[in-house]
Amino acid sequence: MSSAQLEVAPQRLAHQFEDIDQQNECYIVGMWTFLVTEIMFFGALFLALTVYRSVYPNSFFEAHLALNKWLGLLNTFILLTSSFFVAMGVRAKMLGQNSATQFWLGLTILCAFGFLGVKYVEYSAEFREHHFPGPNFHFVATQPPGGDLSANSQVASGQPNISSRDFPAGYHPQQLELHKRQLFFSLYFVMTGLHGLHVIIGILVLGSIWFLIRYKHPSVDDYMTLELAGLYWHFVDIVWIFLYPLVYLIGRQ
Amino acid sequence: MSSIPLQPGALGTPNEQARENYLNIKHTVASWLLTKDHKRIAVLYGLSISIMFFLGGLAAAGIRVALVRPHDTFFSSEAYNKLFSAHGIIMVFFFLVPSIPATLGNFLLPIMIGARDLAFPRLNLLSWYIYIIGALITLGAIATGGIDTGWTFYVPYSSVYSNTDVVAVIVGVFFAGFASIFTGINFLVTVHKMRAPGMTWFRMPLFVWAMYATSIVMVLGTPVVAITLLLVVLERVFGVCIFNPACGGDPILFEHLFWFYSHPAVYIMILPSMGVISEVITCFSRKRVFGYEFVAFSSMAIALLGFFVWGHHMFVTGESMYGGMVFSIITFLIAVPSAIKVFNWSATMYKGNVWLSAPLLYAIGFIFLFTIGGLTGLYLASLAVDVHLNMTYFVVAHFHYVMVGGAIFGYMAGMHFWWPKITGRMYPEGWAKLACIIMFVGFNLTFFPQFILGFLGMPRRYHFYPPEYQMWNILSSAGASVLAVGFAIPFFYWMWSLKYGELAGPNPWGAKGLEWAIPSPPPSHNFDSVPIVTEEAYAYEEIYARELAGDYSDSQVDRPVSPLNTEQPDQKTLEDHSSTEESL
Amino acid sequence: MNLPVIPEQASTYAQQMDPIFWTMVILTIVFTLLVTFIMLFCIVRFRRGAKVNRSNPSTGNLYLELTWSIIPMILGLFIYAWSCKPYAEVYSPPHGCNNIFLIGKRWMWHFQHTRSGIRENNQLHLEVGKPVKVTMISQDVIHGFYVPAFRVKRDCLPGRYNTVWFTPTRVGKYYLFCSEYCGTNHSEMGGYVYVMTPQDYAKWRTTGGSTETQQHETPVEIGQGVFQKYGCSNCHADKDNVHGPSLVGLYGTQVQLQGGGVAHVDTNFLRTAIVFPQKQRISGWPPTMEGYPVGNAAGEMSEEEMLDLIAYIKSLSPNNSFSHTGKQGAAPKTSHHLAAHHAGNTHVALLAHTDTVQSTLHKSEGKLQ
Missing domain, CATH: 1.10.760.10 (Cytochrome c-like domain)
Structure with a gap:
């Protein structure tokens, strides 16, 4: 940032500030503070996930197999790439190259849409299979590759088939295993949903900046707006980097 | 101490009042609703929280009416439950949390550190709008159906069993939370980056330290409760399953997450008051605050330790015994910084030239009530005793001593102290003292009986109670009506003073601090040129010496009629000297 | 005028807790009076314009700060250590307790005596001097089992057993409350605990317990x-x-x-x-x-x-x-x-x-x- 100040186009100074340095520092510190609140926001969810995962390790392992980890990996790459693009965009803006900025920003937004597209594919598959929590929730365990650890009833050599047991009328033994998987999918949908919401907000923010640059609006004369949006975008990326392994790559207990 | 006829020129003249200031610079409604001036936003916040305080007070009145008889027939149990829930939610989320930070803090923080405005004026206005949206949603929900979960929203009652409008209320609280987060971010950045040249950290007024500590709590704590309440909404709306024990969820996890914010939130309420008290006591003792660094760091210690005590709300939930012991000992430790503050305030007055004005009277009330409130908190921190007292009226009495006796007395002290600065006019001193005494008496009458009720075992949130508790409840309700009178009086004399109050002039109290160096009411941009700070905000030595020499020209109001003190500060007997040293 | 101040003391736990409570009351009074006295003293003696000795006004003193930090801290830690003991004992019931199962549901308490099989609602009959262990669970929301005379309280949670134990020490009839807010009739979710002499208790047991749900199967x-x-x-x-x-x-x-x-x-x-x-x-x-x-x-x-x-x-x-x-x-x-x-x-x-x-x-x- 400091190196850029040499070459940058003049910035506008808001009335409450003494000089550009103070203004820029305020913006940066403010953005970081905001990101701290965001971390606390997601932190509570990560805590809940950790707690429940340690309580129900088998069910969570079981349930997470239904997620498509390759699509998740694809999304990780998409987001990482977009972080690179947005960093390039900020650099271009610092150097005052507006068309290059627009180019990099366009790529970033494209990546963001790509991410949402992949997420849409995942979600629609999950909705189709009734993995969304609620009264219609339904889960058929997939056989874990090469293992017999599944808590599913059809497994385990030499054991009697439990579903043939004489249960009282109306009793569904699968219900509880379902519940725990539902717990996993609840957390999955809440966390990825909130993250997706952040991606959408990111698209709106970066998109507006793209248009403002295009129409040469004075509010984006300087690079600070984009710098802050870039910080936010990196944060969205980082959340996913934690979210992906913790949700998609649960280890076997 | 009657006020004397004004000497011409001592106070502000009508001319001075006509000078351009933040109040008269523009008069349109839009100029208020679109203002980015921190002072105007403070006024907007002040009006909004006053309305919320009134509404919360109405609900409290309903509660006290219901509790006069052991088997109340005035309200149904549903209505009673909605009343105490509305009281708690409005008072906690819409009055106490924003009270001092969003009004006095907003108004004074930039001025005290020599800034023209907060770092993000637009964010500040946005914070007020979000607060208003949240308040309207919550009030709408309360008016159209109400909520009966209590302000704690414990699951699974709130997420599964309650058939009231939990979702709308939580959404409202969620908005209010973001208002508070934005205020916190704004203050943190402002304190870090906007201090005037020469305003070092250890020259900052203690009020600014308190606001800084408060902001840390706001920024770190509020998001957690926001997401937790959001999860409750998702459980209710979509049937997702996070806390519901019926599908393996854990209601205790909710309690942990909730109190992770809501205990520090108590410090959001009390720390700003402590900051106010530090300012008021120093000003009216004419002395530098005793142990400045200790008072400043005790604020920080409270803010940080406050994040590690939440488990003391859960001693009887069956949390791990060792967990309980750890939370208990940290809670005992957090009492130490509070004690440091109380003793430092007392020591500040020692050998001061103590001017018993209305703000100081409120501050004295604060210290007394906060001492009781704080010490009774230790009963609840103590594991064995908490098993008996938890969830009884003892808890209710304790946190009202801290939050009404503490936070509101601090708020009143600050409002009186800075009223001349905010409005440019003096409030009537005699009425202010009368209101303070009525409030103090009414307060103790209302809440002291509740300590006894709690020790006797009356659980909180009870609509019906055994008849032997009735006398204490009648006393409490009687006290509440006195308290209501006490709260009503300032409303009237403040309104009166806006038109008829004496003009205050820039510094009616003879106080130090940057805010008293600029006109009252301050101009829009606070300072014509950025002040260069060369001394701390408590350099009272000169005023002190002058006053002891009989020269009271620094205080513009309420000056002693004739110089009473002709004694020079260095005239003393050896005997006196040694005895005072001992008493320290 | 009926102004009770002290609740009845009817359990061994109450006997342990009450001294801690009263010690804290004394400390509270001492500290509050101390602070009040210092403040009033300053306001009166150092009132504006009073002719008193104000030489060497101090604005800070490290030793003083340490004194008033360390003394309250030591007192606090003393109280802390003292109060840990009874609390820890709540977690460890003695051998040979009378086991009682408790199910909380909105808005009633359902007790089950495991030895006799007697079931009762909203009332609990106990024998004086015999330790009792209550194992509780809730069928719906969080409730709180609370008997003020015993100074005993424990949250009754859905999906998890909580236990609490105590020894009633005095014959009598005591209030039983729900301490955790549980909805509309929260304040009516209560009843009585009857502590009986061994003779009365034996008689009560043989007559099949209360008039409510009688169940002789254990x-x-x-x-x-x-x-x-x-x-x-x-x-x-x-x-x-x-x-x-x-x-x-x-x-x-x-x-x-x-x-x-x-x-x-x-x-x-x-x-x-x-x-x-x-x-x-x-x-x-x-x-x-x-x-x-x-x-x-x-x-x-x-x-x-x-x-x-x-x-x-x-x-x-x-x-x-x-x-x-x-x-x-x-x-x-x-x-x-x-x-x-x-x-x-x-x-x-x-x-x-x-x-x-x-x-x-x-x-x-x-x-x-």
């Missing part, structure tokens, strides 16, 4: 029926160790868990093992068992049935009792706390209940012995 007998009804005997019959672990002699022992860690087989372990069998599976057994949900829907086990079933399973191990297994000397204290710790908290791993922590705790226990 929980163990009913639990046996539950065991059959839900087909538990298909896999866990007697000493049959083919399909599932035998339950005979299981209660009160320590078992190796699948995936590491050890657990005490106590009430919470059993409940979890029935409701969420995969959560803590005994090592070496395949994950074939499905959970049996507890609830009100058709086919679901009720909380009462669950308690009876657990009582039955306990009765299969008459000689085992995981707490107070005759250890002597200094060591038992620790182990007994640990055991109690599990008794309260095995169900949900939030603070210190994960398998790892459990196993480390057990290791340290082993070293102590």
Whole structure:
């Protein structure tokens, strides 16, 4: 940032500030503070996930197999790439190259849409299979590759088939295993949903900046707006980097 | 101490009042609703929280009416439950949390550190709008159906069993939370980056330290409760399953997450008051605050330790015994910084030239009530005793001593102290003292009986109670009506003073601090040129010496009629000297 | 005028707690008077313009700061240490308690005397001088079991057993309250605890207890029926160790868990093992068992049935009792706390209940012995 100040186009100074340095520092510190609140926001969810995962390790392992980890990996790459693009965009803006900025920003937004597209594919598959929590929730365990650890009833050599047991009328033994998987999918949908919401907000923010640059609006004369949006975008990326392994790559207990 | 006829020129003249200031610079409604001036936003916040305080007070009145008889027939149990829930939610989320930070803090923080405005004026206005949206949603929900979960929203009652409008209320609280987060971010950045040249950290007024500590709590704590309440909404709306024990969820996890914010939130309420008290006591003792660094760091210690005590709300939930012991000992430790503050305030007055004005009277009330409130908190921190007292009226009495006796007395002290600065006019001193005494008496009458009720075992949130508790409840309700009178009086004399109050002039109290160096009411941009700070905000030595020499020209109001003190500060007997040293 | 100030004191716990409370009251009064006195003294003596000695006004003194930090801290720590003891004992019921099952539901308390099988609603009859252990669970929202005269309170949670124990010391009739807000009729969810002399108690027992729900079958007998009804005997019959672990002699022992860690087989372990069998599976057994949900829907086990079933399973191990297994000397204290710790908290791993922590705790226990 400091190196850029040499070459940058003049910035506008808001009335409450003494000089550009103070203004820029305020913006940066403010953005970081905001990101701290965001971390606390997601932190509570990560805590809940950790707690429940340690309580129900088998069910969570079981349930997470239904997620498509390759699509998740694809999304990780998409987001990482977009972080690179947005960093390039900020650099271009610092150097005052507006068309290059627009180019990099366009790529970033494209990546963001790509991410949402992949997420849409995942979600629609999950909705189709009734993995969304609620009264219609339904889960058929997939056989874990090469293992017999599944808590599913059809497994385990030499054991009697439990579903043939004489249960009282109306009793569904699968219900509880379902519940725990539902717990996993609840957390999955809440966390990825909130993250997706952040991606959408990111698209709106970066998109507006793209248009403002295009129409040469004075509010984006300087690079600070984009710098802050870039910080936010990196944060969205980082959340996913934690979210992906913790949700998609649960280890076997 | 009657006020004397004004000497011409001592106070502000009508001319001075006509000078351009933040109040008269523009008069349109839009100029208020679109203002980015921190002072105007403070006024907007002040009006909004006053309305919320009134509404919360109405609900409290309903509660006290219901509790006069052991088997109340005035309200149904549903209505009673909605009343105490509305009281708690409005008072906690819409009055106490924003009270001092969003009004006095907003108004004074930039001025005290020599800034023209907060770092993000637009964010500040946005914070007020979000607060208003949240308040309207919550009030709408309360008016159209109400909520009966209590302000704690414990699951699974709130997420599964309650058939009231939990979702709308939580959404409202969620908005209010973001208002508070934005205020916190704004203050943190402002304190870090906007201090005037020469305003070092250890020259900052203690009020600014308190606001800084408060902001840390706001920024770190509020998001957690926001997401937790959001999860409750998702459980209710979509049937997702996070806390519901019926599908393996854990209601205790909710309690942990909730109190992770809501205990520090108590410090959001009390720390700003402590900051106010530090300012008021120093000003009216004419002395530098005793142990400045200790008072400043005790604020920080409270803010940080406050994040590690939440488990003391859960001693009887069956949390791990060792967990309980750890939370208990940290809670005992957090009492130490509070004690440091109380003793430092007392020591500040020692050998001061103590001017018993209305703000100081409120501050004295604060210290007394906060001492009781704080010490009774230790009963609840103590594991064995908490098993008996938890969830009884003892808890209710304790946190009202801290939050009404503490936070509101601090708020009143600050409002009186800075009223001349905010409005440019003096409030009537005699009425202010009368209101303070009525409030103090009414307060103790209302809440002291509740300590006894709690020790006797009356659980909180009870609509019906055994008849032997009735006398204490009648006393409490009687006290509440006195308290209501006490709260009503300032409303009237403040309104009166806006038109008829004496003009205050820039510094009616003879106080130090940057805010008293600029006109009252301050101009829009606070300072014509950025002040260069060369001394701390408590350099009272000169005023002190002058006053002891009989020269009271620094205080513009309420000056002693004739110089009473002709004694020079260095005239003393050896005997006196040694005895005072001992008493320290 | 009826102005009671001090609640009746009717349990051993109350006898331990009250001195701490009154000590704190005295400290509160002393400190409040001290602060008030200093303030009033300053206001009066150093009032504006008063001719008094104001030489050498001080604005800071490190030793003074340390004094008023350290003295309150020492007093606080003293109170803290003192109050830890009774609290810790709440977690470790003595051997030979009268066991009582308690089910909280909106808005009533349902008690079950495990020895006599007597059931009562909203009232509880106890024998004076006999320690009582209440194992409680809620059928819906969080409730709180609270008897002010005993100074005893414990939250009654859905999905997890909490226990509390006390010894009533005085004959009388005492209030029973719900302390945790539970909805519309929260304030009416209460009743009375009757503490009776041994003679009266024996008489009450033989006449079949209260007039309300009379039940002469003990929980163990009913639990046996539950065991059959839900087909538990298909896999866990007697000493049959083919399909599932035998339950005979299981209660009160320590078992190796699948995936590491050890657990005490106590009430919470059993409940979890029935409701969420995969959560803590005994090592070496395949994950074939499905959970049996507890609830009100058709086919679901009720909380009462669950308690009876657990009582039955306990009765299969008459000689085992995981707490107070005759250890002597200094060591038992620790182990007994640990055991109690599990008794309260095995169900949900939030603070210190994960398998790892459990196993480390057990290791340290082993070293102590």
